[in-house]
Amino acid sequence: MTDSRYPLAVAWLHDRPGIDLLDQTFLPHEEVRRPLDDLEGVFEAIANLRVRGAPAIGVTAAMGLAATVSRSIEAGTSPESPSALLAQLDRGARVLEGARPTARNLSHSLRALLGAMREWLDQEATTRAPQADLPGWACHPWSRALVGLADDIRSADAAQCRQMGMHGADLFPSEGVSLLTHCNTGALATAGSGTALAAVYELHARGVPVRVYACEARPVLQGARLTAWELQRAGIEVTLITDSMAGALMAEGQVDAVILGADAVCANGDVVNKIGTYTLALLAQEHGLPFYVAAPRTTVDKSLASGAQVPIEERSADEVRFLGGVRTAPPDVAVWNPAFDRTPAHLITALITDAGILRPPFGPAIQRLVD
Amino acid sequence: MTDSRYPLAVAWLHDRPGIDLLDQTFLPHEEVRRPLDDLEGVFEAIANLRVRGAPAIGVTAAMGLAATVSRSIEAGTSPESPSALLAQLDRGARVLEGARPTARNLSHSLRALLGAMREWLDQEATTRAPQADLPGWACHPWSRALVGLADDIRSADAAQCRQMGMHGADLFPSEGVSLLTHCNTGALATAGSGTALAAVYELHARGVPVRVYACEARPVLQGARLTAWELQRAGIEVTLITDSMAGALMAEGQVDAVILGADAVCANGDVVNKIGTYTLALLAQEHGLPFYVAAPRTTVDKSLASGAQVPIEERSADEVRFLGGVRTAPPDVAVWNPAFDRTPAHLITALITDAGILRPPFGPAIQRLVD
Numbered sequence: 001m002t003d004s005r006y007p008l009a010v011a012w013l014h015d016r017p018g019i020d021l022l023d024q025t026f027l028p029h030e031e032v033r034r035p036l037d038d039l040e041g042v043f044e045a046i047a048n049l050r051v052r053g054a055p056a057i058g059v060t061a062a063m064g065l066a067a068t069v070s071r072s073i074e075a076g077t078s079p080e081s082p083s084a085l086l087a088q089l090d091r092g093a094r095v096l097e098g099a100r101p102t103a104r105n106l107s108h109s110l111r112a113l114l115g116a117m118r119e120w121l122d123q124e125a126t127t128r129a130p131q132a133d134l135p136g137w138a139c140h141p142w143s144r145a146l147v148g149l150a151d152d153i154r155s156a157d158a159a160q161c162r163q164m165g166m167h168g169a170d171l172f173p174s175e176g177v178s179l180l181t182h183c184n185t186g187a188l189a190t191a192g193s194g195t196a197l198a199a200v201y202e203l204h205a206r207g208v209p210v211r212v213y214a215c216e217a218r219p220v221l222q223g224a225r226l227t228a229w230e231l232q233r234a235g236i237e238v239t240l241i242t243d244s245m246a247g248a249l250m251a252e253g254q255v256d257a258v259i260l261g262a263d264a265v266c267a268n269g270d271v272v273n274k275i276g277t278y279t280l281a282l283l284a285q286e287h288g289l290p291f292y293v294a295a296p297r298t299t300v301d302k303s304l305a306s307g308a309q310v311p312i313e314e315r316s317a318d319e320v321r322f323l324g325g326v327r328t329a330p331p332d333v334a335v336w337n338p339a340f341d342r343t344p345a346h347l348i349t350a351l352i353t354d355a356g357i358l359r360p361p362f363g364p365a366i367q368r369l370v371d
Numbered sequence: 372m373t374d375s376r377y378p379l380a381v382a383w384l385h386d387r388p389g390i391d392l393l394d395q396t397f398l399p400h401e402e403v404r405r406p407l408d409d410l411e412g413v414f415e416a417i418a419n420l421r422v423r424g425a426p427a428i429g430v431t432a433a434m435g436l437a438a439t440v441s442r443s444i445e446a447g448t449s450p451e452s453p454s455a456l457l458a459q460l461d462r463g464a465r466v467l468e469g470a471r472p473t474a475r476n477l478s479h480s481l482r483a484l485l486g487a488m489r490e491w492l493d494q495e496a497t498t499r500a501p502q503a504d505l506p507g508w509a510c511h512p513w514s515r516a517l518v519g520l521a522d523d524i525r526s527a528d529a530a531q532c533r534q535m536g537m538h539g540a541d542l543f544p545s546e547g548v549s550l551l552t553h554c555n556t557g558a559l560a561t562a563g564s565g566t567a568l569a570a571v572y573e574l575h576a577r578g579v580p581v582r583v584y585a586c587e588a589r590p591v592l593q594g595a596r597l598t599a600w601e602l603q604r605a606g607i608e609v610t611l612i613t614d615s616m617a618g619a620l621m622a623e624g625q626v627d628a629v630i631l632g633a634d635a636v637c638a639n640g641d642v643v644n645k646i647g648t649y650t651l652a653l654l655a656q657e658h659g660l661p662f663y664v665a666a667p668r669t670t671v672d673k674s675l676a677s678g679a680q681v682p683i684e685e686r687s688a689d690e691v692r693f694l695g696g697v698r699t700a701p702p703d704v705a706v707w708n709p710a711f712d713r714t715p716a717h718l719i720t721a722l723i724t725d726a727g728i729l730r731p732p733f734g735p736a737i738q739r740l741v742d
Contacts, residue, residue: 028701213707216691216700218589218613224691224700232701239705240691242589243615244647248712251649276615278622279654286653320587320595320611324697329587329595330399330603334610336584341619 005201005234006187006194009056010063010154012135012147013037017071019063023050024188028229039068039092046099046106053189054263055296058109059154061096065089065110066150070143078142082121085142089114102313109153116149154191160296161192163354168199168259168294169206171350171357176209178256180246183217183274184226185261185294195261196294197227199352204236211237213255217274218243219319219337243276250287258284259352262295269345269362270307271295275338281347293343294352300370307342315339376572376605377558377565380427381434381525383506383518384408388442390434394421395559399600410439410463417470417477424560425634426667429480430525432467436460436481437521441514449513453492456513460485473684480524487520525562531667532563534725539570539630539665540577542721542728547580549627551617554588554645555597556632556665566632567665568598570723575607582608584626588645589614590690590708614647621658629655630723633666640716640733641678642666646709652718664714665723671741678713686710 011020018037025048026032034050036042042064045051051060069089072078079085093110100106131148138147172179179200186197193201203210212231217223224240231238241249249255258280264272271277271293284291304310317335321327329335351358351365358365382391389408396419397403405421407413413435416422422431440460443449450456464481471477502519509518543550550571557568564572574581583602588594595611602609612620620626629651635643642648642664655662675681688706692698700706722729722736729736 028704029698215615216589218587218615221699228704229701232704237705239707240700241707242646242691243613244586244589244650245707245709245712247650247653248646248709249707251713275613275619279615279618279650282618282657283650283653286657320613323694324699326695326697327400328592328695329611330600333399333599333603334608336610336612336616336620338616338619341616342622 005205007031007230007233009051009053009188009191010060012063012067012151014135015137017074017137017143018067019060021045021051021060022188024052024226025050027188028225036064037068037071039064039095042068043096043099046096053184054103054105055157055190056188057100057103058105059157059191061106062109062113062150062153065092065096065113066146068092070138070140070146073140073143074137078140086114086118086121089117112153113150116152117146120145120149157190158192160354161190161194161198164195164294164296164352165193165198165202167357168196168292168352169202169208171199171292171352172203172208172257174206174208177203178211178213178254180213180215180249180255180258180280181227182215182223182260182276182280184222186227186230188226188230189261195296196259196292196352197231199259199294200231200236201234204234211239213239213241213249215241215243215246215276215280217276219323246280247283250283250289255287255289257290257292259292259294262293262299263340264304264310265293265295265300265351265366266304266306266310267302267363267366268306269348269351269360269366271343271345271348272307272310272312272340273343275341278341278343281343285347290349291347292350292352293348296354297369300366302366302370307344310342312341313339376576378402378601378604380422380424380559381431381562383434383438383522385506386508388445388508388514389438390431392416392422392431393559395423395597396421398559399596407435408439408442410435410466413439414467414470417467424555425474425476426528426561427559428471428474429476430528430562432477433480433484433521433524436463436467436484437517439463441509441511441518444511444514445508449511457485457489457492460488483524484521487523488517491516491520528561529563531725532561532565532569535566535665535667535723536564536569536573538728539567539663539723540573540579542570542663542723543574543579543628545577545579548574549582549584549625551584551586551620551626551629551651552598553586553594553631553647553651555593557598557601559597559601560632566667567630567663567723568602570630570665571602571607572605575605582610584610584612584620586612586614586617586647586651588647590694592694593645617651618654621654621660626658626660628661628663630663630665633664633670634711635675635681636664636666636671636722636737637675637677637681638673638734638737639677640719640722640731640737642714642716642719643678643681643683643711644714646712649712649714652714656718661720662718663721663723664719667725668740671737673737673741678715681713683712684710
């Protein structure tokens with residue numbers, strides 16, 4: 001089940017009910033995996049950003065809830081009725097939803113798990129055979145069902161990544177390519193190989209020479225801490241730059257295309273993503289380079305007519321005033337710290353989705369995609 | 372002599388032969404001034420970046436050499452002949468030139484001081500009256516001459532700043548302006564009010580409401596550490612952003628113009644400046660904003676036909692891998708770390724020089740300027 005090409009953000013524990021989380025707060029310094037077998041531990045890990053990236057958070061929450069409830073089932077302290085089991089799951093879901101109140105994926109995954117378990121209980125196991133590749137500790141039928149359903153959420157995410165990776169990789173010539181990326185959109189952000197970086201892993205697996213320039217992504221440095229780490233670990237050629245260097249790098253002719261992810265894709269193809277994305281899109285246009293955005297269909301929000309409708313979260317000033325605990329600016333200097341920016345659809349060459357490549361005009365293409 | 376609107380990077384000591392340096396390595400945390408009265412101290416301060424910015428380094432070296440040689444003159448251990456004095460000055464200049472071997476301004480200022488002193492000695496004080504505003508410890512005629520000539524270098528730099536400030540300020544409406552700047556081009560980089568920031572100080576002095584957005588300028592963060600500090604200290608409204616935020620800020624309509632400095636201006640008007648400048652120029656063009664470059668005439672190098680002829684220094688990878696002693700990336704990840712980039716003349720709205728504003732076509736304007 002493990003793919004050596006990229007790190008698994010989250011997996012099942014083998015020896016007891018629980019999950020095995022890659023603790024991202026130690027990156028890029030150490031690769032520390034943290035076994036979690038109770039709800040408090042899963043909550044703490046999500047709240048303290050030991051796991052981050054919307055898909056990875058959602059999958060971790062669903063797997064964590066399934067594993068910790070399974071622990072009580074396996075220990076013989078399980079609820080006596082299906083409705084009591086569902087109530088226990090609901091209590092657990094409410095706890096975990098509080099770990100990152102604004103993370104929509106978190107709640108979405110937990111509710112998907114509860115809905116699937118309710119359906120399974122209604123039909124009393126007749127609809128689903130036990131999965132062969134579940135962890136050995138999932139013995140009780142309720143555990144097997146719960147863990148199996150959570151694993152479906154995990155494997156669906158990984159499959160989405162694989163699809164984005166294959167469609168994305170097809171965009172590039174087999175002779176080799178030099179890509180510029182931003183923030184982290186890799187294995188560390190998903191339960192699979194990532195969104196934008198999925199194409200990089202797929203190219204590497206196909207034997208296509210691929211070089212990645214990773215923008216460090218101030219203020220939180222996901223590019224330096226996470227993208228550089230996971231690509232280097234996978235043996236993929238990666239060069240780190242500060243965000244201010246992207247323009248000069250393109251002017252030097254060192255970049256063939258820009259590829260990055262999206263926090264939201266609007267109905268008209270506008271994209272909201274990590275601060276700095278808009279600048280990279282303008283730079284790509286100016287240098288005649290393709291600008292690709294990779295995102296699963298679930299990231300498309302048809303209720304958003306355009307990027308202008310997306311409020312931009314402004315984060316703590318100290319993210320800009322500090323770095324790794326070191327203050328780098330006057331203590332009380334004013335700061336503007338938007339987490340995201342809006343990239344208009346006309347700057348985007350193509351959207352890489354799990355359902356295939358979307359080309360302009362994006363409005364109709366997105367309409368067909370989500371119908 | 373002190374101007375409360377901006378900090379003095381370097382001044383004369385009052386109580387004994389020496390200079391009074393603002394130790395920039397403590398910024399933005401503490402305003403520490405360091406008295407320096409021997410050559411070793413001046414060397415150490417330049418070598419360890421206690422003073423930085425080409426003009427400030429040059430002025431500090433000239434003042435430091437004049438003060439430390441004056442110390443021996445005042446102590447009665449002065450050389451017995453003009454030629455011995457010039458030899459002592461030459462030895463001192465050679466020492467200081469080694470503190471930052473690639474800083475052209477450093478050597479230029481020191482050689483200018485030696486040339487002026489040689490000329491003064493040839494004419495035995497007949498050509499120059501003692502300056503009234505020299506420090507009280509400059510009693511011996513040789514000291515008074517030497518310190519006076521070094522002070523000429525200081526005041527010429529401050530006058531250049533004032534001129535750039537006045538010409539620059541005239542570009543903006545008296546109703547107020549919101550400017551975006553990059554790196555540090557202020558009092559901390561010169562012996563006066565700066566190059567680009569000179570216009571900001573002048574606007575502020577005129578009572579024009581001026582707001583400055585300062586890019587932090589990774590990797591070395593001169594914007595966060597120095598620009599934010601000195602503007603805030605002067606009571607000028609300053610907001611710090613990461614370099615990745617400039618595009619989104621312009622898209623929000625928050626910027627009226629970009630103003631920054633230059634490390635070199637070529638004969639055709641191409642500019643070489645801090646990495647990130649080129650990206651800001653493209654962003655300004657895209658958003659229809661003026662892009663102003665402030666530099667004294669001495670920064671123009673007519674021997675450089677265009678930016679392509681300027682080699683770009685690549686600096687240590689650890690500047691990108693580390694921040695303030697904190698490692699933020701995998702230890703051995705590849706890094707591209709150019710100190711500067713090239714901005715083509717066609718992206719520049721005007722050059723702000725001490726001799727006035729230059730407009731396109733820059734070639735003929737620059738030709739007239741330096742003839």
